[in-house]
Amino acid sequence: xxxxxxxxxxxxGRAAMSFSVEQLGFSPGEAxxxxxxxxxxxxxxxxxxxxxxxTGVEGEYMMxxxxxxxxxxxxxxxxxxxxxxxxxxxxxxxxxxxxxxxKNHGDLKFDWTRFPSELRPQARLTGKRKRRTKATEREAKxxxxxxxxxxxxxxxxKKEEQQSDGEGGGEEAEGKExxxxxxxxxxxxxxxxxxxxxxxxxxxxxTDYINSYFDNGENYLDEEDDNLDDGPIY
Amino acid sequence: xxxQFEKLCSLILLEHFGEIIQKVGNDLYKCQSKPLNLIVxxxxxxxxxxxxALRIMIQYGFVTFAEGQFPDKAEYTLLxxxxxxxxRYPRYLLLMKTQYGDxxxxxVEEILRRGQDTAxxxxxxxxxxxxxxxKVEKVCLxxxxxxxxxxxxxxxxxxxPSPDEEKGVPVLTIKEKLLYLPPELNLKGLADIEEGKPGxxxxxxxxxxxxxxxxxxxxxxxxxxxxxxxxxDDNAGELLKELLKQMYLRTEAWAATSNPVPFxxxxxxxxxxxxxxxxxxxxxQYLKVMEEDSSGFVSKVGDSSGGQYSINMKTAFVxxxxxxxxxxxxxxxxxxxxxxxxxxxxxxxxxxxQIQQVAMIPAKEAKLLTYRLxxxxxxxxxxxxxxxxxxxxxxxxxLFHIDLNQVARMVLExxxxxxxxxxxxxxxxxSENRRMVEKQQRIESITLTMREQGATAEQLAxxxxxxxxxxxxxxxxxxxxxxxxxxxxxxLDETMFILQLYLSYQV
Numbered sequence: 080x081x082x083x084x085x086x087x088x089x090x091x092g093r094a095a096m097s098f099s100v101e102q103l104g105f106s107p108g109e110a111x112x113x114x115x116x117x118x119x120x121x122x123x124x125x126x127x128x129x130x131x132x133x134t135g136v137e138g139e140y141m142m143x144x145x146x147x148x149x150x151x152x153x154x155x156x157x158x159x160x161x162x163x164x165x166x167x168x169x170x171x172x173x174x175x176x177x178x179x180x181x182k183n184h185g186d187l188k189f190d191w192t193r194f195p196s197e198l199r200p201q202a203r204l205t206g207k208r209k210r211r212t213k214a215t216e217r218e219a220k221x222x223x224x225x226x227x228x229x230x231x232x233x234x235x236x237k238k239e240e241q242q243s244d245g246e247g248g249g250e251e252a253e254g255k256e257x258x259x260x261x262x263x264x265x266x267x268x269x270x271x272x273x274x275x276x277x278x279x280x281x282x283x284x285x286t287d288y289i290n291s292y293f294d295n296g297e298n299y300l301d302e303e304d305d306n307l308d309d310g311p312i313y
Numbered sequence: 314x315x316x317q318f319e320k321l322c323s324l325i326l327l328e329h330f331g332e333i334i335q336k337v338g339n340d341l342y343k344c345q346s347k348p349l350n351l352i353v354x355x356x357x358x359x360x361x362x363x364x365x366a367l368r369i370m371i372q373y374g375f376v377t378f379a380e381g382q383f384p385d386k387a388e389y390t391l392l393x394x395x396x397x398x399x400x401r402y403p404r405y406l407l408l409m410k411t412q413y414g415d416x417x418x419x420x421v422e423e424i425l426r427r428g429q430d431t432a433x434x435x436x437x438x439x440x441x442x443x444x445x446x447x448k449v450e451k452v453c454l455x456x457x458x459x460x461x462x463x464x465x466x467x468x469x470x471x472x473x474p475s476p477d478e479e480k481g482v483p484v485l486t487i488k489e490k491l492l493y494l495p496p497e498l499n500l501k502g503l504a505d506i507e508e509g510k511p512g513x514x515x516x517x518x519x520x521x522x523x524x525x526x527x528x529x530x531x532x533x534x535x536x537x538x539x540x541x542x543x544x545x546d547d548n549a550g551e552l553l554k555e556l557l558k559q560m561y562l563r564t565e566a567w568a569a570t571s572n573p574v575p576f577x578x579x580x581x582x583x584x585x586x587x588x589x590x591x592x593x594x595x596x597x598q599y600l601k602v603m604e605e606d607s608s609g610f611v612s613k614v615g616d617s618s619g620g621q622y623s624i625n626m627k628t629a630f631v632x633x634x635x636x637x638x639x640x641x642x643x644x645x646x647x648x649x650x651x652x653x654x655x656x657x658x659x660x661x662x663x664x665x666x667q668i669q670q671v672a673m674i675p676a677k678e679a680k681l682l683t684y685r686l687x688x689x690x691x692x693x694x695x696x697x698x699x700x701x702x703x704x705x706x707x708x709x710x711x712l713f714h715i716d717l718n719q720v721a722r723m724v725l726e727x728x729x730x731x732x733x734x735x736x737x738x739x740x741x742x743x744s745e746n747r748r749m750v751e752k753q754q755r756i757e758s759i760t761l762t763m764r765e766q767g768a769t770a771e772q773l774a775x776x777x778x779x780x781x782x783x784x785x786x787x788x789x790x791x792x793x794x795x796x797x798x799x800x801x802x803x804x805l806d807e808t809m810f811i812l813q814l815y816l817s818y819q820v
Contacts, residue, residue: 132800141403142799152329157369159333195387195482
C-alpha cells in the first residue's frame, strides 16, 4: 500500500525515471520504446560481412602441422581411451569399434622418480590392502582345514590304535607323534590368531557362508588394477 | 578464468587427449588443487584411468603437484594457460622452421609431442623422422646435437627440474645456472643406439622441455617489427630489430621499458649490416620519426653519447591493443561507430552532446551508435552529479569513456568464445560427414592398390565413379569449410596473443 502511495506521488510513466528522458534524446512528446521481454536471439543476424581470412603458404603449413600433431596424439598412448562399456545388445558394427578401441597404443615411458609415488604402478599396495590380503589367505587356510578335519580324526584314531597295539611300537611312531604335535601347535597358533582377529568368523567356521560368496565390492577396483597392465617401470 | 575459458580448455583437452583426460581436466579446473582420491570420487572414473590421465598431464606439463595436507599425498593443480598453448604449437614450429631450419623444427616438434624427454631420445627420433622425410640413408647426428645445443643456448629449450631425493611426493627443483646448460652427450653411444645396438648416451635423468616464454618473446618482437614496418617502412623495421638486439644485451627480456641504448652503438651495429645502405645514411632521421610517432614504441631518454634511446614495450602493446580493438569496432559497427569510439578515446571523458557535434554524425544516428557501443560494453558511462540529492535530475552529467583494460578482457573472452565455436563447428562438420570421408579414403586406397597392380585406365575410372559428382561436391565443400575453420582458429590465436600480452604487461 505504501508503495502505491509513493508511486502516485511521483506520477506515472516517464516521470518515474531518475533522470530526465530528454537527456537520452527523446523529445518531450515521443513515446518510449517498450520493454524487451525476450532473450536476444542465439544467432543474431550479421550486419557486416566479416573480412575474408588471410590465406597463405604459412597458414596452410601451420594447418598441416596442427593436423599432424593432433593425429600423432590420437595414435599415441597419451590418448586415454575410456573402458569400453558393454552395450545392451550386440551389434554388428560393434566388432569394428572394439577393434578400434583396443588398438595397441604402446606404452609411454615415464621416469617414475619425477612423479608422486601414488601414481607409480608398483605403489598399489597400501597398508590397508596388505592386511586385507593376509586376512583372505587365512580364510582360505581355515576353510581348507575344516575340510581336512574328518581325515584328521581318522588319522588320530588309527594312531591311537597303533599305540595301544604295541607300546614299543618303535621310534617310527614317536617321530610321527612329534610331527603331529608340531602340526597341532601350528594349528593352535593359527586358531589363536583367528580368535584375536575375529570372533565372528570363528563362529561361522562350521558353515560355508564365509566362503567368498559374499563380495562387499571393495575388491572391485582392485580387480581392474590387475587387468590393466601398467607400463614397464624405469 | 571464466566459463568460456573453461569450455575452451576442456574442448582442447578432448581434441588432443580424449575424454578421460578431459574429465579429469574439468574436475581439476573447478578447484585450485585436489588430491588423487577426491578426483576419483568426483569424476566417478576408474581409479586406474585417473592415475593414467594424471601421469600424462604431468608429463605434458599441464598439471603440477605438490605435497598437500597429508604427508606423501600429492595435490594436483591444472595449469589451464598451458593447455590453451596447445593451439599455438604450429606457430612455434613455424618460427623454428623459418629461423633455425628443418632440423630445429623437428627437434622442437619431437619435444612437444612427448611433453618432455631426454636429449638423446629426441635426437634419435628426429633423426629417424628426418631420414623418412628426406629419404636419405644417414642423418648426421652431430649436426642434430649441435642444433640442439644452439636451441638450448638460445633458451628455446630448457631443462626440466628434477627431484632431489626419493620421497613420496618428489620436490622438483633446478638450479638457475643449470637451466640452459647444453647437454653433454656421448656421441658414440648415441650412434650405437641409432643403429639399434645398446649404448649409453650419458644423459639419463636429464629431461628437456620447450620454453614457451622464449617463443613468445620472439613473437612479440616480430609483431613490433612488422607494426613499425607498416607504419614507416622496412628500413625502420630493420632499425627496430637492431634496437631490440641491443636491448637484449642490457635489459631483461620482459621488462616494460628497456634500459637506454646509446646512439653510437646503434649506429655501429647498423653500419656492420651493409644490406641496407639507406638505413645507414638516414639513421638519425629514422630514429627521429619513430620517436615522434604517436605509437610511442621508441623514446629518447637522454642526450649523452649522441642520444639515448629506449624501447617502451608496455606502451607499444597498449597501442597495439587499441589498434586491435578499434579494428574490431570498425568491423562490427561500421566506420561511424569506429569514429565515435576513437573520439571517446581521444577525449577521455565526453558527453553525448559533444560526441554528436565533434563526430559530425547526425544526432539520432550518433546516439544509436553510442548506445549500441555502450550496450556491448565497448564504452562505459560515468555519472557525475552536481548535488548528491536524488530529486534533482537535471544536474547529472553522463560521461562516456573507455576502460581499455576491461574492453581488452572482454574482447579476449569473445576470442575464447569464437575459438570454442569454431572448434565445435569443425568437429560437427567432421562427424556429420565422417561416412563420406571414410568412403573417399577407401576409394583412394583401392585406386592406389589397383594402380600398383597395373590396372587399366578404364578400371581406374570405374572405381573413381563410385563417388558420385554430388558427393564429390559435398566433400569439397566440407573440406573447404574445415580448412577455413582451422585457419580461423590459428588467426584468432594471433589476436589472443596480443591481448594476453597486453594484459600481462598491465599487471
